Amino acid sequence: MISELQAWLPRLDAVIERLGIASGPVDFQIVDADTLYELAAYGFPGQLPHWTHGRDYWDQKRALERGRGRLYEMIVNTEPPQAYLLDGNTRAAQQLVMAHCYGHAYIFRRHSAFADGWKSTPADLLWARERVRAYTAEYGAEAVEAVLDAALPWQWYVEEDAPDTPAPKSGGRLAGPYDRLFAAPPSRKAALGERVPKYRWPTRDILGFVARHSPVLEDWERDLCDLVRRQALYLRPQRGTKMIHEGFAAWANQHALLDPEIGLSDADQVEAARIWAQVVRRDPVDLNPYALGWELYEWLIRVHGAAAAREIWLTETDASVIRNYVTAETVRDLKLYAYQWESAPYDNVEDARVVEASWEAIRDALANAVASPIVPIELTGLLPQGGLRLEVRTHEYSLDRAQATTAVRGLALLWGGPVVLQQPAGGAAIQESGR
Amino acid sequence: MSSVVRHTAPPRIGQQDRQRYLRLVRDQLKQRLPHVVGDAPILTGPADQRVAIPLPGGGLTLPQLVPGKTQERPTGMGQGPAGPGDVVARRPGPISGNGAGTGRGGGHVDHVVDLTIAEIHELMREDLRLPRLRPRPRADADASALVWNSRSRHGGLSQVDVKASLLGAIQRAAVTGQPPYLTDDVLRYHSWSERPRPKTSAVLYVLRDVSGSMSREKVYLSLAAANYVLAHLSATYPTMPVHLWAHHEDAMEVDEAEWKHLNSAGGTRIAPAYDAIRAHMDLHYPPDGWNRYLLHLSDGDVEDPEEARAALVAWMPALALAGIVLTQPIRQAPHIGLGRVMAGLGAPVRVVEIHTRTQIIEAMRTLLADDEEDEA
Numbered sequence: 001m002i003s004e005l006q007a008w009l010p011r012l013d014a015v016i017e018r019l020g021i022a023s024g025p026v027d028f029q030i031v032d033a034d035t036l037y038e039l040a041a042y043g044f045p046g047q048l049p050h051w052t053h054g055r056d057y058w059d060q061k062r063a064l065e066r067g068r069g070r071l072y073e074m075i076v077n078t079e080p081p082q083a084y085l086l087d088g089n090t091r092a093a094q095q096l097v098m099a100h101c102y103g104h105a106y107i108f109r110r111h112s113a114f115a116d117g118w119k120s121t122p123a124d125l126l127w128a129r130e131r132v133r134a135y136t137a138e139y140g141a142e143a144v145e146a147v148l149d150a151a152l153p154w155q156w157y158v159e160e161d162a163p164d165t166p167a168p169k170s171g172g173r174l175a176g177p178y179d180r181l182f183a184a185p186p187s188r189k190a191a192l193g194e195r196v197p198k199y200r201w202p203t204r205d206i207l208g209f210v211a212r213h214s215p216v217l218e219d220w221e222r223d224l225c226d227l228v229r230r231q232a233l234y235l236r237p238q239r240g241t242k243m244i245h246e247g248f249a250a251w252a253n254q255h256a257l258l259d260p261e262i263g264l265s266d267a268d269q270v271e272a273a274r275i276w277a278q279v280v281r282r283d284p285v286d287l288n289p290y291a292l293g294w295e296l297y298e299w300l301i302r303v304h305g306a307a308a309a310r311e312i313w314l315t316e317t318d319a320s321v322i323r324n325y326v327t328a329e330t331v332r333d334l335k336l337y338a339y340q341w342e343s344a345p346y347d348n349v350e351d352a353r354v355v356e357a358s359w360e361a362i363r364d365a366l367a368n369a370v371a372s373p374i375v376p377i378e379l380t381g382l383l384p385q386g387g388l389r390l391e392v393r394t395h396e397y398s399l400d401r402a403q404a405t406t407a408v409r410g411l412a413l414l415w416g417g418p419v420v421l422q423q424p425a426g427g428a429a430i431q432e433s434g435r
Numbered sequence: 436m437s438s439v440v441r442h443t444a445p446p447r448i449g450q451q452d453r454q455r456y457l458r459l460v461r462d463q464l465k466q467r468l469p470h471v472v473g474d475a476p477i478l479t480g481p482a483d484q485r486v487a488i489p490l491p492g493g494g495l496t497l498p499q500l501v502p503g504k505t506q507e508r509p510t511g512m513g514q515g516p517a518g519p520g521d522v523v524a525r526r527p528g529p530i531s532g533n534g535a536g537t538g539r540g541g542g543h544v545d546h547v548v549d550l551t552i553a554e555i556h557e558l559m560r561e562d563l564r565l566p567r568l569r570p571r572p573r574a575d576a577d578a579s580a581l582v583w584n585s586r587s588r589h590g591g592l593s594q595v596d597v598k599a600s601l602l603g604a605i606q607r608a609a610v611t612g613q614p615p616y617l618t619d620d621v622l623r624y625h626s627w628s629e630r631p632r633p634k635t636s637a638v639l640y641v642l643r644d645v646s647g648s649m650s651r652e653k654v655y656l657s658l659a660a661a662n663y664v665l666a667h668l669s670a671t672y673p674t675m676p677v678h679l680w681a682h683h684e685d686a687m688e689v690d691e692a693e694w695k696h697l698n699s700a701g702g703t704r705i706a707p708a709y710d711a712i713r714a715h716m717d718l719h720y721p722p723d724g725w726n727r728y729l730l731h732l733s734d735g736d737v738e739d740p741e742e743a744r745a746a747l748v749a750w751m752p753a754l755a756l757a758g759i760v761l762t763q764p765i766r767q768a769p770h771i772g773l774g775r776v777m778a779g780l781g782a783p784v785r786v787v788e789i790h791t792r793t794q795i796i797e798a799m800r801t802l803l804a805d806d807e808e809d810e811a
Contacts, residue, residue: 005440013437029443038449045445054456055495057449062549080438087442098440129448141455153498282514284523292514337517340510344525352524354517355510362512369512375500397502406498427503 002030005094008263012095015259016102020310021252023109025080026101030087030094036071037061039084043235044076046126048227049133050148072275073097077114077238081105092271095264096253103252107245112315113237128227135220147224150410151207155232156239156374159205202378206390206411207232209379215386216416225414240317243370247293248313250280254294285339285352287369289318295334300325319371326366328359338365375399377421387418387434398427408432456495460548461558463490468555468562469659469795478641478665479677479691482553489547559666563799581627590624599623637672637726637755638719639665640712643694644733646683646703648765656762656789657732658695663799664730664758672726678715682708688715703736705743705773713750722753729757735764735773744776751783758802759786 005028016022031039039045041056064070072093075083083101085094108114136144203209211217211225238245256262257272264272280291300309312325330336338361339352357365376393383389388411392399404421412419412434421430467490480486517523550558586596600622601615608615641661649657668675679694680686683701686708716727737743747757761774777786787798 002440002442009438009440025438028438028440029445030440031443031445035445035447038447039445041449045448049448049452051452051455051459052497053449054452054454057453058456145455149497153500284513284515284517285511287512287514334514335516336512336514337519337523338510339513339523341526349525349527351522352511352513352526354513354519354521354523356519365510366512375502377500400499400501400503403498404500407500410498 001091001094004091005098008095009098011261011263012099012102012256015256015262016099016252018259018261019252019255021102021106023102023106026075026098026105027080027082028085028098028101029082030085032087033064036074036084036086037064039076040071040074046128048128048148048231050152051145052152073101075101075104075108077108077117081108090271092264092268093275095268096257096272096275099253099256100249102256103249104245106252107241107248107314110314111237111241111244113241113317117234117237128231131223131227135224139220144224147221147414148228150414151225151228153407154207154210154411155228156236157204157206157377158208158229158232158236159203160233161205161208202380202391204376204378205229206377206379210388210411210414214415217414221414240319240371243289243293243296243318244313244316244321245293246290247295247297250276250290250294251297282335287366289370292334292370296321296326296330299330299333303329317371319367319373322363322367322370326359326363331359331362336362336366338362383418383420385418387420388412388415390419390421392421392423392427395424398423399430401427401430405430405432409434459495460490463495464488464548464550464558465562468559469663469792470655478661478679480552482551482556482669482673484552485549486552486555487547487549488555555662556666556669559663560670562796563663563667563803582630583625583627585626585628586623587626588623590626594625596623596625636720636724637668637675637728638678638716639668639675639728639730640678640680640716641665641694642680642682642686642708642712642729642731643697644683644703644731644737645681645697645699646736647698647700648703648734648736649698650763653734653762654695654698656792656795657760659792659795660732660760660762660789660799660802661730663795664728664803667799667803668728678712680708680712686711702738703733704739705731705733705737706739706746709743709746709750713746713753716753726755727753728755731757731759733759733761733773735761737773740773740776743773744780747777747784748780751780754783757784759784760798760802761786761788763790764788 013022037057037060040060041053047053060071071086072089073083073085075081081101081104083098083104085097089097132144207225207229211222211229214222217225254276257264257269257276280294281288282291297309297313300312304312312321316324337354338357339354341350341352343349344351377390378393379388380391381389390408399421408419408421408430409432412432415434417434419432419434423429467488513523515523586599600617603621603623604615604617607613607621641664643654643657643661665677678688679691680688681694681697682703682705683699684704684707689697712729716722716725720727751757759773759777764774774786774788777784785802787802789795789798
């Protein structure tokens with residue numbers, strides 16, 4: 001089949017070019033099912049070893065065995081993007097999936113969220129597995145796992161390195177981009193011990209701060225925390241653009257396969273259309289990012305024109321495109337609704353019943369549902385005893401206390417001292433001593 | 436550079452993580468084992484049947500920093516042709532009474548693992564940490580095993596003993612001076628002899644009190660106890676038949692689904708149930724050929740403790756074990772404790788009480804402990 005697909009590729013390339021979504025080559029690799037499920041569980045080949053990936057692997061495998069959620073492909077954001085295709089796919093499925101991957105590749109290369117990110121999996125992340133293996137050999141699996149278990153809940157609380165200089169004091173010169181060049185030499189007082197924080201307070205780089213400044217972590221433990229942090233920075237753009245990605249890729253493969261020059265036999269066209277229809281099926285109770293993304297993109301093209309829609313799609317994230325562009329008409333045309341689970345009066349079952357809601361409420365709920373937003377938490381300073389003070393920066397809700405307490409306990413262990421998480425929205429502060 | 440399509444086999448990296456996850460699942464499952472009494476036919480189902488067991492409390496997720504659940508009903512977003520008031524999906528209601536797990540991470544998402552019934556039994560046995568049951572040789576061990584250790588002058592071609600036949604031909608040739616022909620009279624055939632073997636067949640009768648006094652929690656404890664007993668016995672008797680009986684004033688044999696959920700109003704009498712089971716046992720599993728196990732699950736609130744005692748005393752010599760599990764027995768007059776009446780009977784009758792879920796394992800250890808330990 002490989003030679004057939006290779007021979008067919010130039011036709012696909014030409015069609016992709018005509019659609020205006022050619023961004024460069026893709027490395028298509030055909031792999032067996034176990035390999036594909038393993039890659040999907042890890043997200044990318046250099047992922048840190050951790051038991052949660054083992055869990056994800058079994059979950060996906062079980063879903064497959066029960067005929068749910070078949071995985072056709074997986075694509076990794078490298079240069080060129082590496083697309084892994086399941087070797088059990090029919091020829092029509094492979095052709096559909098290859099067109100789909102060109103859609104993903106276009107987003108990887110053209111979307112603003114990926115513009116500043118790494119364009120290939122960095123070598124040091126690929127080496128991460130080896131380092132973790134070495135730490136495991138030297139310090140034991142339990143010790144390594146304890147650090148990773150404590151650090152991973154905080155993996156999305158990371159930022160690119162902030163400038164080292166503290167914020168300029170008020171009353172001084174106007175802050176400008178070149179001020180650092182002319183900064184006065186540190187005063188003797190500062191050199192003698194007035195602690196100049198490396199971080200501007202507040203910072204969202206909680207994990208980075210702990211990794212660098214924890215007084216109790218060994219070097220290898222710092223390294224583990226830093227690996228978690230850098231990995232999260234690499235994966236973060238994808239986290240916020242799932243619907244953007246899948247919607248665009250679904251749009252791309254639909255239009256590519258509709259092109260008269262694509263050269264699929266009638267039978268393959270029917271098979272590809274069948275798969276595509278399954279992929280973009282609307283889900284009554286669980287939003288399908290493929291369906292929602294594809295329909296929303298088509299709707300933007302209809303309303304704003306193709307060029308504007310493309311521009312929107314390449315600059316917005318899942319949450320922002322919904323908040324900025326979904327209107328009453330979108331909610332009506334895409335048949336979006338909110339529902340509530342309620343117990344039915346018989347047979348111990350629950351019904352999902354559609355509720356009355358304004359289009360604005362539906363829009364906001366939709367943005368939250370697709371984006372799985374990160375609760376805004378910042379590190380706002382040190383406590384007098386050397387503990388960490390964190391604050392939830394939202395008044396809309398308080399945290400799930402049981403889970404947050406476990407997460408804070410892990411962070412306190414990494415910090416080696418007390419950690420306090422303040423909640424403004426009526427929730428009591430969560431405090432762990434770190435012992 | 437243009438796109439390429441190729442076969443690859445990237446190095447597999449996940450073996451260790453998968454094994455580690457499975458070990459964590461095992462640890463979690465052990466905490467959960469007393470509660471594995473759901474609707475699946477764990478007692479009578481085939482050993483290779485797969486059963487899904489939910490691990491509540493999300494012991495296998497890392498904690499997440501997410502908004503807390505509000506008192507409002509859970510909501511979601513969907514897409515499709517539906518208007519306000521329409522029902523777009525239906526799911527089973529929340530299951531109550533399963534107890535919350537505590538564990539790693541403190542996440543809250545239910546996690547479901549698939550296991551075969553044989554694997555569940557294996558885990559339960561590990562949990563009990565009891566010596567493996569030894570098959571009991573019986574005095575009248577007349578069953579025989581066939582052992583292929585003999586030779587015969589008659590048999591089929593497939594049973595020809597080549598070595599013995601050649602030896603016979605060579606010996607005859609040496610005596611007669613003729614070439615060593617393999618004629619019919621020198622051919623020897625593999626044959627067998629019979630050897631007495633101790634009897635090890637076993638049968639388990641589980642009798643459950645379904646009278647009105649058996650509350651939901653008592654039923655729960657009963658089902659858990661039955662699972663453990665079966666797990667223990669099935670190690671020695673993998674194909675052991677299990678008969679499920681229910682009784683209130685009368686007794687009847689029922690299938691597993693019915694047995695788990697049956698509930699009836701009215702009084703409780705045991706003696707008729709014992710008599711009925713004894714008759715059934717004698718008919719199908721005569722005492723000289725079978726190790727007969729009886730497990731009786733009740734809260735001890737019965738009308739005929741003395742009659743029951745008499746019935747059991749008469750029956751005792753023909754039983755390998757009569758386990759009486761009293762779930763949350765009532766100790767106040769006028770309920771005469773069945774436990775007190777039965778306790779003094781001695782082997783093979785053993786009586787245990789279970790009041791809370793945490794006592795299940797210890798009670799099972801007492802019930803199933805090795806004979807020698809018991810005698811010592």
